[in-house]
Amino acid sequence: MTTTTGTSAGTPAGTPTGTYAPRPGAAPLPRMIAAQAALETKMLLRNGEQLLLTVVIPTLLLALFSSVDIVDTGAGKAVDFLTPGILALAVMSTAFTGQAIATGFERRYGVLKRLASSPLPRWGLMTAKTASVLVTEVLQVVLLTVIAFALGWSPHGNPFAVLLLLVLGTAAFSGLGLLMAGTLKAEATLAAANLVFLLLLVGGGVIVPLEKFGSAAQDVLGLLPISALSDGLRDVLQHGAGMPWGDLGILAVWAVVGLAAAGKLFRWE
């Protein structure tokens, strides 16, 4: 067998000796997590379908149903009823639907696998994902709040209760989204996450009050995380209630169950 070896094991022109000389080391943990969170957020904001889900649909629903009287939202201004529900929808779209779809495809394309052999620890990756979800939610809340105010929204209540609801809601939806992404195929996750989004949009008290359903259905639907979040936000923001402990409790149970199941069942490849 003859072959032309060229620069056998040598250093071709332009490659100074020692370029690749080993100098291993992990970057400091906070820097790794910040870099990962920034990249994840960038990927999310660049993705058209994700933006449709997290920005366009909530914004349109809020604007449309506040100004056109299609759904009977009960006494008071429609925007006061709708805004808490749309905020809950925004949390679900990012923490559950968006995160499930993105993570499902990252798993499918080997991104999670490749990152698992990088210096970034797995919990660091999950922390970064959470940070990216929170950043997106802040952007959503700011945008939706501005629109709601423009439509004449007059919120009440304790901002701390609102924050607690949003955080627990995010935890509950993240657990469920990651559970789906880490166990189903990417295509199945895509289909199921969108279907669940649609069903919960209709049946979770987001724009249609739960009172419209029969009392037996109400009891079941009321236990869904989206119902607990929209109901809790509405109690505080529309009716000026104190801590909505019942709704917080439901969200806490979902969060614990969802995150524990995801932690146990999540498959990285």
Added chain:
Amino acid sequence: MRSEPARPSPDHHPAGRRFASHPVVEVRSLVKRYGTKTAVDGLDLVARAGVTAVLGPNGAGKTTTVETCEGYRRPDSGTVRVLGLDPVRQSAELRPRIGVMLQSGGVYSGARADEMLRHVAKLHAHPLDVDELIERLGLGSCGRTGYRRLSGGQQQRLALAMAVVGRPELVFLDEPTAGLDPQARRATWDLVRDLRADGVSVILTTHYMEEAEQLADDVAVIDAGRVIAQGSPEELCRGGAENTLRFTGRPGLDVASLLKALPTDSTAAELTPGSYRVVGKVDPQLLATVTSWCAQHGVMPEKISVERHTLEDVFLELTGKELRS
């Protein structure tokens, strides 16, 4: 046939760098099953500094072995040490020191080519200069192209860049040139040689004989989940394997007479009229014997050729199988 892995001596080494003598990878009696299928079946492999090729056909257990070293899979039994560490239990310590190139994927579908590489660089303390690396791997033209729009060869080179950007001590390359055109393959080979010259150890899997012969200090031949031979390409080609000498001359020469002149373990035959083949230990002595026999019989031997055994032949002898299925 098993031999101790050859260790590259410092003078064999172009940069003259002295490699540490301890193994970079040490696999003992590794067993890994997927359901009822046994992918790796009691595999032993010791790789030392330098370039080690893990060679075998598809389904031989190459990827499973390498992925166990990378910490992706837990052994069902046996032990694995990489740079002296347990890849599962001491993963946090090991990961910054190794570079991994997966067989495919590993990049966000929405990321641009340079974006993912810059990101992986940020996860390391002393990364290579990303722009330089992009230039050196010929990825300069696709810096802002989306990952999905890159050609297969560009995606491979990006994955390679991601494996080396953190300046690791040891790089795992899983079929780094599968499906590449010859030019891209040569670029990858050059990079592997540069890594070696700069003191980075490389474990690569391949089913290309030529790749193993060109790059590796040490070759481990894997078949059906076991290492069936290990050694330098030269050792593997020499060990036990017989070589061939061919020449052409007048048809109908007295082969029996030629055979008498040859050492006893040789064979000689006229394959087609006027085309002769001698199989045996081909050395200068044998060549001289053949030519002087020809001279005695007034034969002008034309087109004398000596064929060394290649790893391909070795593999065929060891397994009775063609390497490329």
